[in-house]
Amino acid sequence: MKELVQQLRKDTGAGVMDCKKALQEANGDVVQALNLLKKKGLAKAEQKRTRSTTNGRVESYVHAGNRLGVLLELNCETDFVAKSEPFQLLAKNLAMQIAACEQVRYIEWEQIPSSVIESVKSQVAEQLVEQLANKPVQLRSQIVEAKVKKQLQKQCLLDQPFIKDEQLTVDEVIRTTIAQVGENIRLKRFARFVLGEETGEETGEETND
Numbered sequence: 656m657k658e659l660v661q662q663l664r665k666d667t668g669a670g671v672m673d674c675k676k677a678l679q680e681a682n683g684d685v686v687q688a689l690n691l692l693k694k695k696g697l698a699k700a701e702q703k704r705t706r707s708t709t710n711g712r713v714e715s716y717v718h719a720g721n722r723l724g725v726l727l728e729l730n731c732e733t734d735f736v737a738k739s740e741p742f743q744l745l746a747k748n749l750a751m752q753i754a755a756c757e758q759v760r761y762i763e764w765e766q767i768p769s770s771v772i773e774s775v776k777s778q779v780a781e782q783l784v785e786q787l788a789n790k791p792v793q794l795r796s797q798i799v800e801a802k803v804k805k806q807l808q809k810q811c812l813l814d815q816p817f818i819k820d821e822q823l824t825v826d827e828v829i830r831t832t833i834a835q836v837g838e839n840i841r842l843k844r845f846a847r848f849v850l851g852e853e854t855g856e857e858t859g860e861e862t863n864d
Contacts, residue, residue, distance in 0.1 A: 659685055663692060693831065706839040710737045716750035725750045727845035732838040745832045745840065748817075752825060753845050755818050760810040762842055763826075767807055776803050812842070 656678065662685065663674040673692060681687035708730035717724045729746045736742050753759060761767055779802045780787075787795040808814045813826035823831075833840050 659683070659688075663688060693834075706732060708732055708839050708841045708843075710734050711843075712737055712743070712746055714746035714750045716747070716754055718754050722850040723754055724848045725753045725845060726848075727753065728843040730841045730843050731836070736836045736838045736840075739836060741832050741835050742840065745829065748819065748828070749812075749825070749842060749845075752815065752818050753812065753847055756812065756815055758809045759812045759815065759847070761812065762845070763813045764808070764811050767810070772803065772807065775806060776800075779803050779806070812845075 656675075659678055660671060660674045663677065664671065674688070677688040677691045678685070680691060710733055711728065711730035714727050714729060715725065727746070727750055729742070729749065731737050731742055776799060780799050783795075783799065783802070787798060790798070813824065813829070815825050817823045817825055817828050820828075829840055829842070
């Protein structure tokens with residue numbers, strides 16, 4: 656039991672008593688206990704996401720060949736967490752994620768300007784004119800909205816599959832780290848630079864601080 660508890664603590668960052676309780680609830684099944692702890696941790700993480708973040712770090716990443724680079728600002732609540740291994744690893748992974756995601760322009764859906772959404776909506780509606788001709792008006796609207804959301808979500812970093820584990824989204828990875836360190840974490844902005852482009856592409860601030 657002791658070894659299982661230690662393994663769960665290492666994997667989740669949860670306390671000893673939480674790990675023991677999860678193992679008891681899971682009847683000794685480590686995988687099930689891990690899932691229970693993750694669910695509880697993510698629920699706690701949601702409660703922390705409105706807390707102010709005034710510390711953090713600026714992370715940089717330059718891809719092999721020096722033709723692609725990323726700068727990002729990742730915030731947390733205290734200097735202690737900013738210097739912690741989980742936080743620094745998250746910053747590094749996010750920078751690598753942004754480097755790998757050529758289509759990403761925004762941190763989250765709420766940052767997409769309404770003018771962009773309306774423009775894409777018009778384009779999609781025009782492309783589907785013949786396909787939607789014989790469908791009810793309400794259904795047409797639903798189909799267009801779904802297509803628009805699918806298209807624009809590819810530009811939102813938090814909605815992307817995590818490059819190191821595609822069963823998780825970037826948002827879930829951030830929430831997992833929040834649960835692990837016990838503080839709110841917020842990606843404030845990023846810029847992606849490609850050699851030969853006139854400017855990097857930088858997002859604005861998140862809207863949920």
